[in-house]
Amino acid sequence: MVQIVYGFVDEIQGSLYAHGMTAPAYREKYVAFVDLLGFSNLVQRSANDEMALKAVVDAIERLKDTACENPATDTLITYFSDCLVLSCERSPRALISMLQNLVTIAENLLVVDVMVRGALTVGKIHHDRHFMFGPAMIEAYRMECKEVSHPAIMLCPVVSADIEASGFQLWMMHDDAEPERKYLHYLINFQAYDPTPRAGTVVLDGPARLVRHYLAKRIAEHKDESLLSKATWLERYWNDTVGAQGILGMVDRDADRIRPDAQPFRSQRFIVGKGPEAKSAG
Known part of the structure; x- marks a missing residue:
């Protein structure tokens, strides 16, 4: 793909120059x-x-x-x-x-x-x-x-x-x-999760159970070493950050294989107003 991108850049520039346009x-x-x-x-x-x-x-x-x-x-x-x-x-x-x-x-x-x-x-x-x-x-x-x-x-x-x-x-x-x-x-939002009910906050208990379920299922079913290593890495990441807080739980490879009665959330980001000016970091 890298070679394709370089070739694509040359093609774009050539087309622009041919039509009298600047790159x-x-x-x-x-x-x-x-x-x-x-x-x-x-x-x-x-x-x-x-x-x-x-x-x-x-x-x-x-x-x-x-x-x-x-x-x-x-x-x-x-x-x-x-x-x-x-x-x-x-x-x-x-x-x-x-x-x-x-x-x-x-x-x-x-x-x-x-x-x-x-x-x-x-x-x-x-x-x-x-x-x-x-x-x-x-x-x-x-x-x-x-x-x-x-x-x-x-x-x-x-x-x-x-x-x-x-x-x-x-x-x-x-x-x-x-x-x-x-x-x-x-996983920062899962790690920082506060279960205290508050208006406008997403309840993550159910989604967290879903994530733990999918990880336990992957670990139990994956035979390919590459796929298994990815699942176990994410399990460790979850346990070391989210699970360690004692709120949304560690991955239990046995209990979490049972699919929970929970639905996945879906978040979207929108522009709701003009933000403050900020200086460049570079």
Whole structure:
């Protein structure tokens, strides 16, 4: 794909020059690439399985309709197949919005038994309604494909530094097995959950039981070592963060195999007003 993207850039520039137009300009932006794990297998099953087809449609809708574009932060979203690319300006207000978008996407998919993997980087990209290309896009894709083996969203070192400088450390986590690498803490809302009823807050008890059920089921049924390792990694991530709080529970590999009487939630992000101005983080 990297070679294809480079070739695509040359083709775009050649076409523009041929029509007397200037080449599109790069901008320095945060760029995220998100992929659905195991989605191709689900699509193959959907040819002869009505429930699998329903799951495919639900997952695609959750992937492409969750995040929110925002002209104020130059936040753009491009969806294709089982992948999503998000980009936004390099500023603290855009960064926190990017992190919130990614967390909401991961949450919406986890509660329907779909795991995500991705990467968030910063660099040069051209992203508009027609074209999306640039070194940052290639780097985000490379990180997701080559460096991330678990259902995690990896943060490049520059993004990690920006998160710390902006005071957003709670949105970041690391794996003790790879302490030098930083990841998005997409279970942050489950970990911080307060069961005290309050107007306007999402009740996570049922969705948490669903996530634990799907993990226990995956661990019990997966025979492929790669798939099993992904499920056990997410189980450990859940237990070390969410389960350790003693509210939404640890994954019980036996008890959680029984499907709970719970329904998955679905969150969407919208623009409801103009946000405050913020200075660039770079």
